[in-house]
Amino acid sequence: MSTQQQTYYLTTAIAYPNGEPHIGHAYEYIATDAMARFKRLDGYDTFFLTGTDEHGQKMQQTAEKLGMATADLAAQNAAVFKRMDDEVLNVSYDRFIRTTDEDHHRSSQEIWRRMQANGDIYLDKYAGWYSIRDERFFTDEETEVREDGERVAIETGTEVTWTEEESYFFRLSEYQDKLLAHYKANPEFAGPDSRFNEVIRFVEAGLQDLSISRTSFDWGITVPVQEDSDQDHVMYVWVDALTNYLTGVGFPDTESESFGKFWPADLHVIGKDISRFHCIFWPAFLMSAGIELPKRVMIHGFLHNEGQKMSKSLGNTVGPEEWVARYGLDAVRFFLLREFPFGQDGSYSHDAVVGRKNADLANNLGNLAQRSLSMIFKNCDAQIPHPDTYTEADEAILAQAEGLLQLSREDYELQDFHDALEKTWHVLGEVNAYFADQQPWVLRKTDETRMKTVLYVTAEIVRKIALLLQPVMPESATKLLDALGIEASGDAGATNASNTGPRSFAAFDEPLVPGTPIDKPVGVFPRHE
């Protein structure tokens, strides 16, 4: 085995900071954060990139409406997103990139030069429909005229405007076969399968060259080589936006330690509306520029309010901050990852969140931990008890918990957080049944040795489960591990002052040490009244 530590590089999409972050953004950050924490705890040298996508017409237009300088709007809202990561969601990113960062300029210009050197960029004229909301071009057939006379993109429902301007084009049409071959050779390149298949079908239908520069506005990165044009071109915002993933780890300095260590990215986490940009344009740009492709793009679904799409006009947008204040951060994080599979759309409602918080957290996990630890505190001199010989029931339940690390690894590899939690709660259900069956409170009077064994087994399983729950609920899991008297270890990124710190998965097979003192336990998962 190599002695070099394995690395893992993962990213979120970078958000348009033309407004406030919403719960859909929070959903993506929380999931990616859970993934990053899982990998760190599992011993990987991890780099987690997130940030803001600040160029483009949408930003310029919003700033004009607000009577602000575009750079000021970008700075102001980028700070709001960053504060949400830092102070509200406990997102353990390693770099918060802004596409207005100086190094990103150099990086975007370098990828452009490389694509051009490869013969993939040519000057022409663009005539077609552009949606500023989506920052996307649409062909005539991809649009329709609404009843009110407004022309909109059929796929996204956003207004489009006729655009005619000189533009540089990228020879995307040349990449159809190469992309299809790559997909075939790498069936895990995108997930879930259903969304990957949509991408494949789209590519199979044929690709058109892509307009990749704009001349009608100037809020963007300047195109570096424009010998054939007397106009000022800025890059199409998506060219620079996608390139953030390279900048984040040191491109264009391909000799840098961080680039060598972390590129190609292991995982891009994105929402379903931007799958084509990530699964088609991005790998084509990289192939053209002679850069290795990311290993996987995970396409998550959209989060809806009680089945409805969120929108400002419907008045049903909820801010992440409000959610966290109402239910607590860890309950929100848990709900979002536990309630429905990451690749699918899902909805939330007050009742659904409270249901999960009370049934799964307060009852199944919180109660079991509190009851077993309280008994240990009261009846075992506040020390982890010595187990006696295990019965078949003890062995069986311990074996189930033992298997959870490997099962979780397999699920996390596919970003199937939902299934990992499903399996964990299945075991929790079994431990609860075991505890009820064994009746340690009766054993206290009849067979103290046996009582100690049952309490030990239960606490040991709570420990294993708490270890595995750290990526999803860092604060609560840490409190549980503290309550069990376990030393901190490992590195799971940002932790709050109240935490004694993360415990590495390397400790999964190191059972509780009998005799370890514990404090009087306090409930970790309160009921939502």
Ligand code: ME8
């Ligand atoms: O698309 N539920 O930025 P963005 C879940 N700047 N996810 C959602 C969502 C919802 N209701 N609404 C949006 C952009 N998202 C570009 C990305 S990447 C190089 C550039 C997701 O602020 C969306 O799918 O519109 C995307 O992954 C992320 O939030 C940022 O969206």
